[in-house]
Amino acid sequence: xxxxxxxxxxxxxxxxxxxxxxxxxxxxxxxxxxxxxxxxxxxxxxxxxxxxxxxxxxxxxxxxxxxxxxxxxxxxxxxxxxxxxxxxxxxxxxxxxxxxxxxxxxxxxxxxxxxxxxxxxxxxxxxxxxxxxxxxxxxxxxxxxxxxxxxxxxxxxxxxxxxxxxxxxxxxxxxxxxxxxxxxxxxxxxxxxxxxxxxxxxxxxxxxxxxxxxxxxxxxxxxxxxxxxxxxxxxxxxxxxxxxxxxxxxxxxxxxxxxxxxxxxxxxxxxxxxxxxxxxxxxxxxxxxxxxxxxxxxxxxxxxxxxxxxxxxxxxxxxxxxxxxxxxxxxxxxxxxxxxxxxxxxxxxxxxxxxxxxxxxxxxxxxxxxxxxxxxxxxxxxxxxxxxxxxxxxxxxxxxxxxxxxxxxxxxxxxxxxxxxxxxxxxxxxxx
Numbered sequence: 011x012x013x014x015x016x017x018x019x020x021x022x023x024x025x026x027x028x029x030x031x032x033x034x035x036x037x038x039x040x041x042x043x044x045x046x047x048x049x050x051x052x053x054x055x056x057x058x059x060x061x062x063x064x065x066x067x068x069x070x071x072x073x074x075x076x077x078x079x080x081x082x083x084x085x086x087x088x089x090x091x092x093x094x095x096x097x098x099x100x101x102x103x104x105x106x107x108x109x110x111x112x113x114x115x116x117x118x119x120x121x122x123x124x125x126x127x128x129x130x131x132x133x134x135x136x137x138x139x140x141x142x143x144x145x146x147x148x149x150x151x152x153x154x155x156x157x158x159x160x161x162x163x164x165x166x167x168x169x170x171x172x173x174x175x176x177x178x179x180x181x182x183x184x185x186x187x188x189x190x191x192x193x194x195x196x197x198x199x200x201x202x203x204x205x206x207x208x209x210x211x212x213x214x215x216x217x218x219x220x221x222x223x224x225x226x227x228x229x230x231x232x233x234x235x236x237x238x239x240x241x242x243x244x245x246x247x248x249x250x251x252x253x254x255x256x257x258x259x260x261x262x263x264x265x266x267x268x269x270x271x272x273x274x275x276x277x278x279x280x281x282x283x284x285x286x287x288x289x290x291x292x293x294x295x296x297x298x299x300x301x302x303x304x305x306x307x308x309x310x311x312x313x314x315x316x317x318x319x320x321x322x323x324x325x326x327x328x329x330x331x332x333x334x335x336x337x338x339x340x341x342x343x344x345x346x347x348x349x350x351x352x353x354x355x356x357x358x359x360x361x362x363x364x365x366x367x368x369x370x371x372x373x374x375x376x377x378x379x380x381x382x383x384x385x386x387x388x389x390x391x392x393x394x395x396x397x398x399x400x401x402x403x404x405x406x407x408x409x410x411x412x413x414x415x416x417x418x419x420x421x422x423x424x425x426x427x428x429x430x431x432x433x434x435x436x437x438x439x440x441x442x
Contacts, residue, residue, distance in 0.1 A: 035071045036439070039132030042077030043143035043204070045110050050077065050138070056329045057358070058168045058225070059138045061241055063106040065432035071439070074107040076129045078143070080116050117202045118143065127151050134439070136164040137219075140233070141171055142203040142212050149218055162442055165219035167229050170354040172213070175206035177350050182207040221442060223435075225356040226377040236438060239381070240356050241431030244423045246330070247365035252337035261324060261338050263299065267405065269371075270339035272301040272332065273359045275310045278352045280345030280373060285317045286394035291401060294319075298343070301335055302326045336366045341404055341411070344372035348391040352376060364422035369411040371400055381426065385418035387411075 042050045042059050050059050063073045109129040111122050118126070130151055137148040148163045155161065172180055182205075184192060192200040199205055213233075216222060222235025230237045258264045269288075275281045281300070288296055299322045303310045314321050327335050336342065342363030346352040353376040360381055363370045370386035372378045379388060387404060389396040404411045424430070 036133035037072040038134045039130045040075045040136045041144050042138045045077040046079040046081045065428050065435050068432045069436040076109045078113050079110050080113045134162050138166050140167045142208045162220040164221045167224045171209045173350040180206050228353045238434045241428035242361040242365045244365050244427045247333045249367040254337050257334050257338035266297040268299050268340045269343050270299045274304045278347050278349040280347045283394045284345050287398035288320045290398045297322050342368045342370050346373050346375040361426045364418040367415040367419035369415045385421050
């Protein structure tokens, strides 16, 4: 597939292995459907496609991220290239090239798709998410690129997209009039490439990927492929670099025992269950600190309006500041509910807390028990009473909770680091 003879000079898109001087690395184009702050750009790029890029770069692979964004210069839909802007900035240890194609409307038109295709310069196209706007475009691009018809397509599945629309029970059964509106109106539902009907169809095409990666058992059972858990930059997230008391003072939390939820609250993430548990405990110095907020709706504001006595909202923080923020926590909470959406996810906040050696309180949902193993506290999902009991146990024996936090850090470094992720990806690509 690629000429890797020792006498060859590096071709465009290929780089030599660090310390090897002979073997060549293929260039990888990671295709992302949404690079906006509602998509992969949230959390300053500290989400799956950027983790993949960081891991691949650490093993010497040239990497670029290519995708759309409906934010920015919609009047002039030309691609912007270079390092990500502040809103979409990748982790500071990553200097990955990012090519963003601005969109005038949420659905990309032919011109925008053409711009995207012109930036897919890699020897491998790595489509992020099982969606027509990513994997579907990768397949179309391969059909159109006749000069390179055998370029491999990798597919990374980090969510069950249909779970947001009823899963396997979803049916599109419009009336004739509704079908006409959905097809013909300027913003008709079927004019959007990721309509749930198309999500159903794209699931039937997963076998066309040369390799599938995912990050948990639920998705692997459904779609096959190789499980590669999310990696954490354990050097950046190193608790030895931060003073918890100083962090709490810096964020105005010095007077509280801090339960921290570093993420975007959504109903399936179980934040309400923690708040009900706090109602049961009725301990005024116990606060739930929400870092960030939902980019999708006002759900987090609804929580603050209902439980103002329990919630402190820090707002969105720069990625490079997140270790200092998490250092302020006494306990990191990951209270997922038992829903298909939650089962299909790998909560990044889990390894945030583990890397920072924090006591973790999570629920028995999806891969969480396997990830956490015996290094944290597990409650039954959808059970505020169990969460309250676990919180009591944590603070009743605080030295034991701290010891478990240190074990969680060690487990994260061994199994869920960027280094481990990079080793797994390198092995896969070497055998592709």
